Amino acid sequence: MHVAIVGCGQLARMMALAGWPMGHRFTFLADQGEGIDCVKGLGEIVYYTPEIELEGLALFQALGNPDVVTVEREHVNVPLLNTLKPYCSVYPDPDAIKYCQHRGREKTFLNSLGIQTAPFHLANNADELNAGVKALGFPVFVKTCEEGYDGYGQWVLKNDEDLNDLVAKADNLPEVVIEGRVDFDREVSLIAARDASGECVFYPLTENLHRNGILWSSLAPADAPAELHAKAKDIADKVLNALEYVGVIAIEMFQAGDELLVNELAPRVHNSGHWTQGAGICSQFENHLRAICGLGLGHTINSQHAGMVNLLGIEAPKEIISESNVQHHVYNKSLRPGRKVGHLNLVSDDRHTLEVKLKRIREALYKD
CATH class of the missing domain: 3.30.470.20 (ATP-grasp fold, B domain)
Structure with missing residues (x-):
């Protein structure tokens, strides 16, 4: 089968290396400026352009008419992926990926299933940040709702001084989730x-x-x-x-x-x-x-x-x-x-x- 992968990092590389012995072939969709060294030589690399966002058919054809499209990361263009569904399978479903793109949305979804998470509050401004921290008590972990990984876009607040430092930056912060401390093993x-x-x-x-x-x-x-x-x-x-x-x-x-x-x-x-x-x-x-x-x-x-x-x-x-x-x-x-x-x-x-x-x-x- 022809598999198109959104992203060109090491996870895309290892998917392709696992798929070659199975007889699959691969195309990779790269953002402009994205590094491609991980997947070089493993399949055609297609660069994202505004033109292929106009309709799903244009992207489907640019990717070489794949049988299925998948992703190696959660931070992808969900509406764009949805436009591909009339032409090929898209797995995981973009709407499933959408839950995982936003920490607040993800935690709310998990709680709706009866699955425990750390206690949390969402904040869009300094007042909500102050209120959320006071409700949970120090220490708290503050994370951007979107993007942020491997320690990036995350802060540990242990006291009022830490909170005041982050509040001073609140006007430039994206939406964040404030998580209460969990004593875990x-x-x-x-x-x-x-x-x-x-x-x-x-x-x-x-x-x-x-x-x-x-x-x-x-x-x-x-x-x-x-x-x-x-x-x-x-x-x-x-x-x-x-x-x-x-x-x-x-x-x-x-x-x-x-x-x-x-x-x-x-x-x-x-x-x-x-x-x-x-x-x-x-x-x-x-x-x-x-x-x-x-x-x-x-x-x-x-x-x-x-x-x-x-x-x-x-x-x-x-x-x-x-x-x-x-x-x-x-x-x-x-x-x-x-x-x-x-x-x-x-x-x-x-x-x-x-x-x-x-x-x-x-x-x-x-x-x-």
């Missing part, structure tokens, strides 16, 4: 997939470590009782079916004792699911393509323990990537502090052995 995520017939599959719950607001390392399956894994699947099942979702979705959560609170949804393949590439199961990238192309969903339950370490603005030294148990992925990006330029995947029959090795690699890569 750790951050976890679940990668799930649903096809157009309603079949769903779930990967094991994954535990995640972050560094400076960016995912640093993942380990799956999470060391948790069966009841917690079941709660995560129940949350994912509610979200997938309420949205009539097609494709892979990532659900980021806080674990607080026996409870799970959803932090964010990502309507796409996700960094915390990269470990699936080397775990002896159907990877999240292949399962996304299976879902959107109408193929049967693949196996998601691994018999081994699997881990991942992100390469954030650094290259992995030869002595690490030469180890027999290390699978090295690079994205063809130039180095920049904090930038995701690749990752390492590892597996082991023994969880403790894997934990020790992941820790050793993290410490060798990041000495500060």
